[in-house]
Amino acid sequence: MKPGSDYNLKSIRKAFKTKGVFYTPPELAELVKSYIPFKPVKVYDPTCGDGGLLAVFDDDVLKFGQEINAPQLDVARERLVNFTGYCGDTLKDDGFADEKFDCIVANPPFSVKWEPDENDARFKDAPCVPGAAKADYAFLLHILYHLSDDGIAAVLGFPGILYRGNREGKIRQWLIDNNHISKVVAIPGKTFTDTAIATVLLVLDKSGKHESIEFTDKETGKSRVVSKAEIIQNDYTLSVNTYLPAEIIREEINPFELETELRERQLKNLKTGLEISRFCCQMEGLSLNPHLDTIIELVESFRQ
Structure with missing residues (x-):
């Protein structure tokens, strides 16, 4: 140059x-x-x-x-x-x-x-x-x-x-x-x-x-x-x-961490759902207890 x-x-x-x-x-x-x-x-x-x-x-x-x-x-x-x-x-x-x-x-x-x-x-x-x-x-x-x-x-x-x-x-x-x-x-x-x-x-x-x-x-x-x-x-x-196909990268999953995260989401969703149900019952003058009893029965059925 x-x-x-x-x-x-x-x-x-x-x-x-x-x-x-x-x-x-x-x-x-x-x-x-x-x-x-x-x-x-x-x-x-x-x-x-x-x-x-x-x-x-x-x-x-x-x-x-x-x-x-x-x-x-x-x-x-x-x-x-x-x-x-x-x-x-x-x-x-x-x-x-x-x-x-x-x-x-x-x-x-x-x-x-x-x-x-x-x-x-x-x-x-x-x-x-x-x-x-x-x-x-x-x-x-x-x-x-x-x-x-x-x-x-x-x-x-x-x-x-x-x-x-x-x-x-x-x-x-x-x-x-x-x-x-x-x-x-x-x-x-x-x-x-x-x-x-x-x-x-x-x-x-x-x-x-x-x-x-x-x-x-x-x-x-x-x-x-x-x-x-x-x-x-x-x-x-x-x-x-x-x-030279691209490699599929498989993410390693920790079963314990996955289960913990899933349980936290279930509880959060359940709480949100119950809050909405309680609000609706209050608006309509209804009792939330029958619904709570059903949930308790469901939970009890999973106990060992």
């Missing part, structure tokens, strides 16, 4: 946020980077914003980023070293069409509309082109296309990409069948600054060498490696809760 370039980022981000433009918190960027198991030569972010995800990589790493918002891209150019930026809509105008990268990191906008192109080379290997209503899988296929043969990508997304059906379900099945997903991480809401909603992180592997997928729940800290066969049995869902 260029010296002194971060001093006004908070005010810039605040201004962006009021206009509906968001950024990736530094802590979340570090988490994304932690899933890249090597130091890349070239790292690419297809929706780079102000360069937050790229900023966590060393200055000697070549950085490439595309961003539709020109002011944000200007911030990225100011703060990043060894950075090549391109302004434009990533899905409409691929600024790095001929490039391949050994590492890609991304936090694309969640479930935005887009304009599909059936003839786009980035989608030719997939079973179908993602629907126009949600671009999540269009970004995933774009990222996979730009990975080198042994490249790794860490991509943030909306949890719905793990289980939604139709075209997305077909593409997810294709990604799983071809071993292009190696890890799925559930990140609960409010884990980081400005991330109120839950997110997921997918690790994509272009090599296709992984026959299983590791699932991690950041809320519980639990992880589990799941075979492809089990995922197929679950209709190709990647929902973390399917493979």
